[in-house]
Amino acid sequence: MKTLLATVVLLLATSCPGDDMQKYLSDTQGMVRQGHYPEALERHLWFHDHALEHEPSMYGVRLSFALSYWKSLADVYPPALTALTETRNRKEQTLLDHQGNTALFHDVVALNQTLGEDDRTVALFEKIDQDRPNMARQFWTVAKDAVIAAKRYDLAGKHIGNPSREFIKVKAMYDRNTALYDDPRMDGDQFKVFNENNLVEESLKLIEVALALDDIPAAKDVQKKALAVVQDYRLRDAIPAAEEPD
Numbered sequence: 001m002k003t004l005l006a007t008v009v010l011l012l013a014t015s016c017p018g019d020d021m022q023k024y025l026s027d028t029q030g031m032v033r034q035g036h037y038p039e040a041l042e043r044h045l046w047f048h049d050h051a052l053e054h055e056p057s058m059y060g061v062r063l064s065f066a067l068s069y070w071k072s073l074a075d076v077y078p079p080a081l082t083a084l085t086e087t088r089n090r091k092e093q094t095l096l097d098h099q100g101n102t103a104l105f106h107d108v109v110a111l112n113q114t115l116g117e118d119d120r121t122v123a124l125f126e127k128i129d130q131d132r133p134n135m136a137r138q139f140w141t142v143a144k145d146a147v148i149a150a151k152r153y154d155l156a157g158k159h160i161g162n163p164s165r166e167f168i169k170v171k172a173m174y175d176r177n178t179a180l181y182d183d184p185r186m187d188g189d190q191f192k193v194f195n196e197n198n199l200v201e202e203s204l205k206l207i208e209v210a211l212a213l214d215d216i217p218a219a220k221d222v223q224k225k226a227l228a229v230v231q232d233y234r235l236r237d238a239i240p241a242a243e244e245p246d
Contacts, residue, residue, distance in 0.1 A: 021047070021055040029069055037077040044070045045083060063110035071114050087111060092124060098132065105139045109146065121146040126155060148205050153212040163206040163218040167225055170202040174229065196230045207238045 025047060031040040047066055051058045058066075067084075074081035088111035094100045095108065105124075112121045125143040129136035136143075140159040147155050160166050177195040180186050203226035210219035219239055227235050 021051045021058045022061070024051075025061070025066055025069065032069070032073050037073065037080070040073055041077065041080045041083060044073065044080070045087075048087065063106065067110055067114040084111065084115065088115065088117075088120075092120070095124065095128065102138050102142065106142050109142050112146070118146040118149065122150045122152055122155075126152075129155065129158075144205070148209060151212070153209055156209045157213045160206065160209055163210045163215065164221045164225075166206055167203065167222045170199060170206070171225070171229065173202075174199040196232070199226065199230055200232045200234055204234060204238055207235075211239065 024043070028040050028043040028047065031037075031043065044066070048062065048070075051062050051066070070080060070084055074084050088108060091100070091104055091108050091111070095105060105128075108124065109121050112118055121143060125136060125139060125147060128139060137159065144156065144159070147159075174195060177191070177198075181188050181192055203222055206222045207219045210216070210222065216239075223235055223238055226232075
């Protein structure tokens with residue numbers, strides 16, 4: 001989920017101004033620096049609940065920078081940590097009550113990541129997968145980073161299915177991003193590096209899952225296709241020598 005969120009943050013931040021809400025967030029940071037912690041907490045709560053009503057383009061910022069700023073406040077002001085945890089718990093319970101959507105699940109995943117509790121994301125996704133498999137399929141793209149990091153290859157294998165087919169989606173995202181290289185709103189060289197690294201990292205996840213499930217042909221197929229796009233040592237070294245043909 002980190003690379004996906006980074007894509008959202010970068011693309012939305014550069015394509016939409018979001019000036020008012022960005023200023024609101026910056027002003028909130030200023031309050032923290034001045035020691036106005038209760039006021040800053042109220043503003044963080046408001047931003048999390050209402051920023052998208054004013055600036056939909058802040059979707060990525062709301063789940064990345066804004067939460068990291070909130071956590072920084074929580075590190076010095078315990079009520080902010082309580083509020084952060086209670087916000088996560090409330091949203092998590094809504095999902096457990098068979099309500100909510102992918103956006104709400106994304107909120108919970110980002111809050112768990114901020115709190116350093118990705119294990120809760122895995123547990124929640126597993127529960128949803130058991131109770132509402134169709135909903136879990138919708139949530140998979142958001143949950144996959146935490147699931148694979150936890151080495152829950154049973155869940156990953158179920159939702160990835162065919163790694164070679166999944167690579168088609170990774171490549172499609174890469175191709176869409178390459179079309180933005182000449183966009184003057186993007187930092188061409190930096191964005192190119194980001195895009196190539198994202199393809200490598202997403203491919204490595206597919207290879208990791210395929211190897212864990214003993215699907216060596218799929219792992220090699222993803223490796224070959226990814227290397228045809230980006231020559232990267234991480235891809236070349238992704239499959240242990242013991243798995244290579246003689």
